[in-house]
Amino acid sequence: MTMKQDGDAASVPACFISNHEGFLGNIKKFIRDFVVTEIDADGRQVTTGAATHAPRSTDKSGGRRDRNRQGSEEGDFAADCRFDLTVSSPDGLDLSMVLGQGVSEQLEQFVVSLRDEAEEGEESGRKELSLGSFTDKYQRANVHRAVRHRFPFLMTVTIQPEIRVREDPDYRELSQLVTEEEAEDFFRFMDAKVQDSSYTFHPDDNKEHRTAVHHFLNRRFGKLVETKSFNQQERTAISVRLRERGRPKKRSAEERREEDVYTAFTLCKENLETLEAISYMAATLGVLPSDFTYAGIKDKRALTYQSMVVKKVSPQRLMEKRGELEKRGMRLSHIRPAAEPLKLGRLRGNHFDLVVRDLKSHGGGEVHSGAETRRRLAGLVEEALQNVQVRGFVNYYGPQRFGTGQSVRSDLVGLALLKEDMVNAVRLFFSPEDGDDPPSQAKRHFLQTDNAKESLALMPASKARERLMLRALNRYGTGPEGCAKAWLSLPHGMRVFYPHAYCSRVWNEAVAHRLATLGHQVRTGDLVWTQQEAEQTDDCEAARPLNAVAFSQIHVVTQAEERRGAYALAQVLLPMPGNTVRYPENAMGAWYRERLATDGLDNCRFRVGGLKLNLPGCYRPLLANLCNLSYRLQTCEEGAGGNGGGNSKGHFKATTGDAERHESLTLTLNFDLDSSCYATICLREIMKCDL
Structure with missing residues (x-):
């Protein structure tokens, strides 16, 4: 195990599994130096259809098993802990993407003018705004749905192909009887038309007022809903329920x-x-x-x-x-x-075609490009690749998991959310980067002025998350309640990303502590996966994801098993914190408790009810492996243009002619990883340097 102290990424501990020297080099110098090709659940690359196989670990008895782990591949957060980044509702769609920035801003101004007139007691009459012409019927439907969800007090009208918007008079009437928040929520409820659902207004002890609300609802929506008053904690409230037949108009066979x-x-x-x-x-x-x-x-x-x-x-x-x-x-x-949608995590892994440029040794002195230098580098590369092929690499979450390049990491935002400190979480979310790009300018303006409206005008249209948050903050304020509603404006998958980032940071620290204190042997109290799988063939099915493993398949190593070496280090699992996981029954269990207490989470239930977040936790193998490795070491002229490396393992080609020219060397790598593994972390173990 090698410990590196200089320049290491704070989110990825400086702990390795192999002792080779490694080398220096540059990755991602050009976009095409880093090519990622998904491997589907059948083991085929999605571009070529060629069969390949994700790496499998080998236990001490020689048995092999797939590790289709749930995790994140180079920013691939889709599968980890049932993590879902799919935008789940129209609220997750930035209207500027549908209407264009100009029309979207006109719509915002139109809404402000309607509200100003309402506050002054003026009648809006038939005041309308044209949203433009949409010849595509799918796009028209999308505009109708997104606008009504964002502004439930508006009604959209199609005069083909133009869409116009105006205030819904029914909303204006209802808002005179109940609060605006209730009116908006009720109209969203009506627009969703979820079968067997109901909506309850706030308690109201004024019988005459309740009667007026009943009359309005029955007059306007009588064919769709039924209403009744009922006692709620010694107070009376109105409940509205959709009738069984109160469904949207029956769709045609074509629709x-x-x-x-x-x-x-x-x-x-x-x-x-x-x-x-x-x-x-x-x-x-x-x-x-x-x-x-x-x-x-x-x-x-x-x-x-x-x-x-x-x-x-x-x-x-x-x-x-x-x-x-x-x-x-x-x-x-x-x-x-x-025939059906694609499911998150439904992949075997990823194939990588990578180029590492400007190879140098860790020596630090002047590097010459002569034959001797090239031979030395070739030896370092071969030793490193052989070590990682045999021993694997520490299965860290990569730096991009935590928001590389940002002044404040995503894991710190997640910690604030787990502590239910909504205001601090928002301010951390809007921490600008060091540059003076438009998003950073908008973030700085918000932090300096607390003016969400002005910051929204500065935020580029492409920053959908930031714009959703700023809209909510402008509407609900920047206090604790407003900040909570701002987080709720993001789809669930985006909200849960931040607590998951915090838990990933704890996992990274846990595996480094485990290796540093308990070494490379399986110890009493470690957790291992004991699922017995049938003998695998080249056409094996994808393995079951580890975060779905039943407790009966998580085994605690006994003293007798440690003595006889019953398990290999590759079988050891460490839990990602959550409310359903089992922790190791050795010193690591105490470490988890102390680590969480340090961040003020000693009593954390890993649920944030106000944000509808629940983190059950999952298990992640301590080590990962690569497979189908091939590589080439070339001069920069020969390697500058190619991302492929052929099929020749360990191919080294020296330059001919002028051997004294100073030419950098380039390493081309081709390999497969499981869906939970980071190629940058694999390279980090190979090269023994931060990337």
């Missing part, structure tokens, strides 16, 4: 067919976050981001290939939009009909 259409495709994106790409595609196709499903999130600073399925879009229509999407840095291929 039902359109709703049930699924189209699968392979997305190739470059220098784009997965969610950012989905937002662009949703706006272009006139659907919601939640209509897209995927197996995992891929890194931004890379060229990535992944499978996706979109609902309500036919293959032909998707083909028609390919040219428009390509202008945004997205290429769509393998477009075909699908």
Whole structure:
């Protein structure tokens, strides 16, 4: 085990499993130096259809088992702890993506003017705003749905192909009888039309007032709802329930067919976050981001290939939009009909084609490019790769899990949320980066002025999360209650990302402490996975994700088992903190309790009721492995353009001609990892340096 102290990333401990020297080099110097290709659940790369296999660990008896662990691959947070980044409601769709920035701002101003008139007691009459013309019926439906959910007091009217918006007179009438918040919530309830659902107004002891509310509801919505008054804690309240037959208008057979259409495709994106790409595609196709499903999130600073399925879009229509999407840095291929959505975590792993440039030794002196230097570097590379192939690497969560490049990490935001300190969590969320880019300017303005409205005007349209938060803060204020509602404005998957980042940080520290104090042997009280699997073949099925392992499959190592070496280090699991996990029954159990107490979470139940967050926790193997490794070591001229490395293992090609020229060396790597593993962490173990 090697400990490195200098320049190590704070979120990834400086602890390794192998003792080789390693080497220095640059990764991601160019976007195409880092190519990620998803491996589907059948073990095939999504671009070529070629069969490959995710790495398997080998236990001491020689038995092999898959590790289709739930986790995150280069920013791939989709599967870990049932983590879901899918935008789950129209509220998660930034209207500026649908309407355009200009029209979206006009709509905001229109709403402000309506509210000003209402406060002054003026009648809005038939005041309208045109949202523009939408020739695509899918996009029209999307605009109607998103606008009504964002502003339930508005009604949208189509005069084909134009959509106009005006205040709903029913809302104005109801808001004279109940609070505006109740009126908005009631109209959202009516718009959702969830079968067998009900809505309850605040308690009201004034019988005459209750009667007026009953009359209004029966007059306006009598065919859809039934109302009644009932006692609630010695007070009387009105409950509204949808009638069994009070459902939306029956869809035609054609509409039902359109709703049930699924189209699968392979997305190739470059220098784009997965969610950012989905937002662009949703706006272009006139659907919601939640209509897209995927197996995992891929890194931004890379060229990535992944499978996706979109609902309500036919293959032909998707083909028609390919040219428009390509202008945004997205290429769509393998477009075909699908029978169902894609499930999160439904992948075997990822294949990587990486280029590490400007290789040098850790010596620190001047590096010459002569034959001797190249031979020495070749020896360092071969030793490192052989060690990692045999021993694996420490299965840390990578720095991007915690928000690389940001002044304040995502795990600190998550800690504030777990402590239910909503105001501090918001301020940490808006911590700017060191640069003077527009998002950082908007964040600084908010922190300095507390003016969410002005900060929203400064925030770029592409920053959907920040804009959703600022809208809510502008509406509800920046106090504790307003900040809580701002967090609720984000889809659940986005909210839960931050507490998961904190738990990932604790896991990283736990594995480093485990190796430093208990060593590389399996110890009494360690947790191991004991699921007995059938003998695996090359066509094996994907293994069961570890965070779904039953307690009966988590075994606590006994003293007798430690003495006879019954388990290998590769079988050891460490829990990610949560409210259902079992902790090790040795010194590590006490370490977890002390570590959480240090952050003020000694009594934490890992639930934040106000934000509807529940963290059950999961188990993650201490070690990970790579497989299907091939590599080439070349001069910069020969390696600068290629991401592939052929199939020759350990191929080294020296330059000919002028041996005295100062030429840097380039390493091309090709390998597969499970979906839970970070390629940057694997490289870190190989190179013994921070990347």
